[in-house]
Amino acid sequence: MKAIVDCNSFYCACERLFRPELHQRPVVVLSNNDGCVIARTDEAKQLGIAMGEPFFQCRDIIEKNGVAVFSSNYPLYGDISLRVMDTLRRLAGEEHVEVYSVDEAFLELSHVPPAQLRGMAVNIRNTVQQWTGIPVSIGMAPTKTLAKVANRLAKKDKPRTGCVMILAAPHEIQSALEETPVEDIWGIGRRYAAKLNRMGIDNAWQLSKMPVEWARKHLGGVVGVRLMRELNGEPCLTLQEPLTVKKQIATTRMFGKPVFDFSEIREAVAAYTAKAAEKLRRQSSLAGMIQVFVVANGKKNEKYEYNPQHWYRYHLLPYPTADTGLLIHYAVRLAAELFHPDIRYLKAGVILGELIPDNAAQMNLFASGLPHNRRALMQAIDNINAAYAGEAVRYAASGIRRLWKMKQMHRSRCYTTRWEELFEVR
DNA sequence: TCTGGGGTCCTAGGACCC
DNA sequence: TCTGGGGTCCTAGGACCC
Numbered sequence: 001m002k003a004i005v006d007c008n009s010f011y012c013a014c015e016r017l018f019r020p021e022l023h024q025r026p027v028v029v030l031s032n033n034d035g036c037v038i039a040r041t042d043e044a045k046q047l048g049i050a051m052g053e054p055f056f057q058c059r060d061i062i063e064k065n066g067v068a069v070f071s072s073n074y075p076l077y078g079d080i081s082l083r084v085m086d087t088l089r090r091l092a093g094e095e096h097v098e099v100y101s102v103d104e105a106f107l108e109l110s111h112v113p114p115a116q117l118r119g120m121a122v123n124i125r126n127t128v129q130q131w132t133g134i135p136v137s138i139g140m141a142p143t144k145t146l147a148k149v150a151n152r153l154a155k156k157d158k159p160r161t162g163c164v165m166i167l168a169a170p171h172e173i174q175s176a177l178e179e180t181p182v183e184d185i186w187g188i189g190r191r192y193a194a195k196l197n198r199m200g201i202d203n204a205w206q207l208s209k210m211p212v213e214w215a216r217k218h219l220g221g222v223v224g225v226r227l228m229r230e231l232n233g234e235p236c237l238t239l240q241e242p243l244t245v246k247k248q249i250a251t252t253r254m255f256g257k258p259v260f261d262f263s264e265i266r267e268a269v270a271a272y273t274a275k276a277a278e279k280l281r282r283q284s285s286l287a288g289m290i291q292v293f294v295v296a297n298g299k300k301n302e303k304y305e306y307n308p309q310h311w312y313r314y315h316l317l318p319y320p321t322a323d324t325g326l327l328i329h330y331a332v333r334l335a336a337e338l339f340h341p342d343i344r345y346l347k348a349g350v351i352l353g354e355l356i357p358d359n360a361a362q363m364n365l366f367a368s369g370l371p372h373n374r375r376a377l378m379q380a381i382d383n384i385n386a387a388y389a390g391e392a393v394r395y396a397a398s399g400i401r402r403l404w405k406m407k408q409m410h411r412s413r414c415y416t417t418r419w420e421e422l423f424e425v426r
Numbered sequence: 427t428c429t430g431g432g433g434t435c436c437t438a439g440g441a442c443c444c
Numbered sequence: 445t446c447t448g449g450g451g452t453c454c455t456a457g458g459a460c461c462c
Contacts, residue, residue, distance in 0.1 A: 031430035038430070054429045101462045187462050220459060221436065233430085250432065257427095308429090349431090435460075443451080 001117060002167070003107040003140045004147045004234070005088060005124060008155065008163070010103035010134070011039035014080045015070050018415050018423055030055055033254040033406040034071055042158075071272040071411040077102060079416045083132045089174045091124050106144060108239045114168065121164045137380040141167040144237045146228035148186040149176050149204065173233065177205035187227045192219060200215055208232055244356070245283045251276040252293075253350025255404040257343045265294065266332050267399030272350040273331040274398055277324040278385070280352055286320035288354030290327055292334040295347040308346065311338050320356050323374045324381070327352070328397050 007013060011029040016022045026043035030036065037044075037053050047065055049058050062069060081102045088105050089097050098106040112120060121138045128136050137158075139151025146167055153176055154165035167173045183193035185204050195218070195263040201207050215224035226236040251272040259265055269292055280287055290312035313334045321327065331350055384393050413421035 033428095033430070035429050052429085056428045059428095104462075186461065191459065223436065223459080248432075248433075252431065256432070347430095434459100436458090436459080437457090439455090441452100441454085443453105444449105 001087070001109045001112065001114070001140055001142060002144050002147050002239075003109055003121070003138055004100075004144070004151045005105050005107065005128075006137050006139075006151050006155070007084060007103040008135045008137055009039055009041045010081075011070075011072065011077055012041045012044075013134050014077050015073075015412055016041075016070070016079070018412070021070070022068050026065060027070070028062070028067055028068045028074055032072060032408075033256060035254065035410055049185070069410045071408040073412050073414065075414045075417040076412065080132065080134065082184055084128055084134055084136070085186075087128050087131050088124065091127060098281065106147070106239055109140065117166055117168075118164070121166065122162070122207065125163060129183070134208065135163070137163040139165050139167075141173070142233045143230040143235045145186050145227065146173060146176075146233065149180050152184060153179060174205060177208055177231065182202040182207055185227070185231070204231060217349075241295055242325045245285060245357070246279075248351060249276050249279045249283075249285075249287075249355070250349060250351040251279070253346065253406055254347045255345065257404075259404050260341070260343070262339050262341075263334070264399075264404045265335055265339060265345060265348060267397065267402065268348050268404045269331050269335040270328045270395060271348060271398035271402070272348065273328045274324050274395055276350050276352050277322060277327050277378075278382060280355070281358075281382060282292050284358050285355040286322050287327070287352035287357045288320045288356065289314055289316055289352070290330050290334070291315075291351040291353065292331050292338065293349050293351070294338050294345050295349075296343045296345050300328045313338050314351075314353075316354075320354070320358075322358060322378065324378060324395060325374070328395060332397065 009027075012027040015027055015029065024043065026047060026049075027041045028037045028049060029039040031038045034055055036055060037049055037051065037058065040049050041052065044067055047061055047067065047068070051060060073085070083097050084103075085097070085105060088107070092107045092109075096108045096111075098108075100106055108118075109117065117140055121140060125136055125138060128134060133194070137151055137155045139147045139149065139154055141147040141150045150165040150167045154161045154163050165176075167176050181193075182188050182196045182201060182205055183190070185207070188196070192417050196202075196207065196370060201210070208227065208228065210223055212228050215228040216222070218224065229236050253268070254270065255264075255268065259268075271291075277287075291312060293310055293312045295308045295310050297308060313329050315334055317326075317330065381393050413423075415421060415423040
């Protein structure tokens with residue numbers, strides 16, 4: 001058996017932790033730049049606020065109903081996430097936990113006797129609640145995909161399930177699949193869901209009865225085959241090794257307002273590069289390629305509609321590097337090549353690719369210059385910035401005034417990660 | 427006026443090699 | 445004039461996840 005443990009309305013739950021008066025009251029958390037709603041409590045869902053809905057579209061509902069609004073506060077959520085995951089490791093055993101995202105983890109439970117599963121689930125739920133204050137839902141089933149199905153049903157009817165659902169017997173699995181529309185299956189997105197509906201396949205049970213070869217043809221080859229087997233109770237997805245190094249690192253952001261001026265684009269691109277380089281060094285890698293992109297709005301049917309256009313440009317580095325200064329040099333050059341005056345840019349991004357471990361660096365004999373050993377400098381910058389939780393030291397190219405920075409009108413305090421913002425008890 | 431920011435995996439097709 | 449078959453690598457693009 002496998003389990004998925006999923007925090008309920010995670011970002012909202014983190015905000016409520018330090019604002020107990022918001023219990024039972026509707027809460028939403030906005031995306032970067034305060035653009036869309038990316039987390040809602042049950043009370044906010046009941047008001048009809050949709051996931052991903054633009055903030056300006058639901059502003060009326062929010063104001064009328066006294067919904068509490070927060071900008072996303074990632075340092076806070078990241079820290080609470082670590083506490084939840086640590087609790088799960090204590091309860092299930094380090095080697096049986098796969099952290100899947102900031103608010104979800106899979107557990108491998110094949111060693112647990114079936115009769116003990118429910119007790120274990122209830123204990124996990126209660127302990128996480130007590131130790132971290134975060135409510136979770138738990139789904140258990142023979143495969144990861146079925147555990148996701150169970151978890152969704154556990155969340156849907158909390159009073160009945162107590163946020164725990166276990167699917168073991170064939171009849172339990174069948175009725176759960178019948179209750180699950182295809183678009184809610186893990187691995188079926190908008191595209192495939194529409195395609196399946198057109199073919200008259202509406203729920204997961206119908207899908208699970210289709211032939212495997214049909215899935216190979218219509219659902220993305222081996223991916224579809226794996227999905228079908230998982231729905232039929234045959235595990236194809238095992239727990240992943242933790243700490244997999246990323247193969248690509250990106251830092252991209254919307255601007256707080258449209259940007260015309262190259263100097264602002266240059267600053268933003270330099271700042272994103274510095275951020276990406278920091279992530280790169282944190283996983284002890286070097287980048288062999290750097291790519292920059294910018295996004296502007298295009299016209300659609302001659303009307304002003306949201307229709308973003310992307311322009312990309314990349315550069316193969318003379319040798320793999322994690323040197324912020326060097327990466328900024330190339331990033332700014334690429335940005336200059338992409339830039340056109342008179343276009344209002346909405347967003348920019350930097351992607352580092354061709355990553356290799358930094359002990360495997362092989363110098364290019366034909367590179368024009370050898371790298372200076374700037375490792376010590378980079379380490380010093382990373383240490384200082386980690387200690388002061390921010391950008392105490394930064395490259396001048398990344399700007400001082402930062403007019404392009406995103407909006408964050410409703411950010412809560414970094415209660416657990418910044419000295420100046422600690423929670424106070426009087 | 428205002429629409430997130432990261433990632434992953436897989437496939438198809440072209441270039442090239444022997 | 446006739447012109448194989450199999451392998452690898454790379455890139456672009458499509459699909460998905462939270």
